[in-house]
Amino acid sequence: MSYRIKTKEIVTSAPINKNRWCLLDRDGVLVKDRGHTHKISDLEILPNVTEGLRLLKDAGFRFIVVTNQAGIAKKYYTREDADLFNCELQKRLAKENIFIEAFYVCPHHPHHTGECFCRKPNTGMLEQAQKKFFIKPALSILVGDKDSDIEAGKRWGCKTFRIASGQYPAEIKADYNIKNLLEVANILNR
Numbered sequence: 001m002s003y004r005i006k007t008k009e010i011v012t013s014a015p016i017n018k019n020r021w022c023l024l025d026r027d028g029v030l031v032k033d034r035g036h037t038h039k040i041s042d043l044e045i046l047p048n049v050t051e052g053l054r055l056l057k058d059a060g061f062r063f064i065v066v067t068n069q070a071g072i073a074k075k076y077y078t079r080e081d082a083d084l085f086n087c088e089l090q091k092r093l094a095k096e097n098i099f100i101e102a103f104y105v106c107p108h109h110p111h112h113t114g115e116c117f118c119r120k121p122n123t124g125m126l127e128q129a130q131k132k133f134f135i136k137p138a139l140s141i142l143v144g145d146k147d148s149d150i151e152a153g154k155r156w157g158c159k160t161f162r163i164a165s166g167q168y169p170a171e172i173k174a175d176y177n178i179k180n181l182l183e184v185a186n187i188l189n190r
């Protein structure tokens, strides 16, 4: 005897108007920027990150990391080192119920591997994420700490937030300057 099982309709948990995305630079935004940060023993989540992401999550945002890792092109560390670091970061945030849904990594540097389309300020990583997750740039935000982050966000067409670390020159004007991630949700709510 055979049974025919009717396939259930799959309903996604997130309503379509909650498909808002927050693209995050990694070093200097989520973790302490030590310059070519790659050792797990150096992984330090910055103050207010967890709380800031939680507020954004409650506001309906989902998270993706877009990070330039030229240290790979320069052979300071390997792609695997970067992936392990990112996994550890993902794990630590998941313990706080914050889920990074994807990491996009540019392993290139123009002097070492030639030009590429992914290294910020190019928009390659943002476009890849856009295609994969059906992201609308105009509904999205990007948080970065360097001109290259802000420029990538502007070219792509999202709102940009710059964490002013004072570590890097700030010649490109972001939509908002902030001290830390906690401010992002507050600005969006006002």
Ligand SMILES: [Mg+2]
Residues within 6 Å of the ligand: 025, 026, 027, 028, 029, 033, 144, 145, 146
């Ligand atoms: Mg950075």
Ligand SMILES: [Zn+2]
Residues within 6 Å of the ligand: 106, 107, 108, 116, 117, 118, 119
């Ligand atoms: Zn690249």
